[in-house]
Amino acid sequence: MSFTVAIDGPAAAGKGTISRAVAAEFGFAHLDTGLLYRAVARRSLAGEDPVAAAQALTAEDLADEAALRTRAVASEASKVAVLPEVRQALVDFQRAFAARAGGAVLDGRDIGTVICPEAAVKLFVTASAEVRARRRWKELAEAGEEAEFEAILADVKARDERDRSRATAPLLAAADAVEIDTSDLSIDEAVAAAILAVTRKRDA
Ligand code: CDP
Numbered sequence: 001m002s003f004t005v006a007i008d009g010p011a012a013a014g015k016g017t018i019s020r021a022v023a024a025e026f027g028f029a030h031l032d033t034g035l036l037y038r039a040v041a042r043r044s045l046a047g048e049d050p051v052a053a054a055q056a057l058t059a060e061d062l063a064d065e066a067a068l069r070t071r072a073v074a075s076e077a078s079k080v081a082v083l084p085e086v087r088q089a090l091v092d093f094q095r096a097f098a099a100r101a102g103g104a105v106l107d108g109r110d111i112g113t114v115i116c117p118e119a120a121v122k123l124f125v126t127a128s129a130e131v132r133a134r135r136r137w138k139e140l141a142e143a144g145e146e147a148e149f150e151a152i153l154a155d156v157k158a159r160d161e162r163d164r165s166r167a168t169a170p171l172l173a174a175a176d177a178v179e180i181d182t183s184d185l186s187i188d189e190a191v192a193a194a195i196l197a198v199t200r201k202r203d204a
């Protein structure tokens with residue numbers, strides 16, 4: 001039987017961290033859908049047409065995660081993600097993943113609203129822009145991409161704005177999503193809140 005957990009929210013809110021922990025706790029598979037858009041962006045930055053890139057995407061495009069986690073790729077991802085044809089090319093893969101037997105967690109921007117509107121559990125994970133930019137700044141520094149905090153904050157805000165204002169599948173909490181604001185939560189606290197929300201739905 002399939003059981004889908006949809007986790008949406010803005011950049012660096014803690015979606016991936018929570019998704020991996022929920023997947024491990026319940027034995028579900030996990031798909032970080034942001035990686036799909038990042039992979040299209042990487043091909044686009046190399047000169048390929050983004051729609052053709054999205055239609056031709058393979059598992060190999062997702063293999064080098066470090067190359068997909070750069071600032072340049074993140075910014076380009078939010079630009080190619082505005083294109084309806086790019087989004088459409090990625091729908092079937094995401095829905096098939098969500099329907100797999102044994103349960104699945106998908107995190108992104110439009111999972112609870114567009115990809116899996118019937119998901120068993122929907123979480124909307126948020127945090128203040130400053131907190132999120134500080135987390136991303138630290139992560140990038142650890143990965144060897146040093147930058148000014150203010151520049152990262154500006155990146156995060158610009159990307160959120162593009163994600164929220166696009167016409168197709170904007171970043172938006174589903175009406176039935178449980179909101180988790182991680183601004184003042186430790187990772188353990190955020191994960192515990194998510195596991196509680198999933199447990200309640202599973203046992204309901
Ligand atoms: O997937 P998303 O971009 O929403 O965020 P993430 O990659 O899960 O988290 C971004 C960073 O924030 C990671 O380095 C996490 O360890 C950190 N984090 C945190 O410090 N406190 C939390 N409550 C959640 C995540």
Ligand code: CDP
Pocket residue numbers: 010011012013033034035037038074077078079081107108109110111159163
């Ligand atoms: O890790 P972070 O939260 O910073 O970003 P991500 O989840 O890797 O997503 C990168 C970009 O892809 C986002 O800013 C969105 O523009 C786009 N995206 C999307 O449009 N829909 C999704 N389901 C996932 C990502």
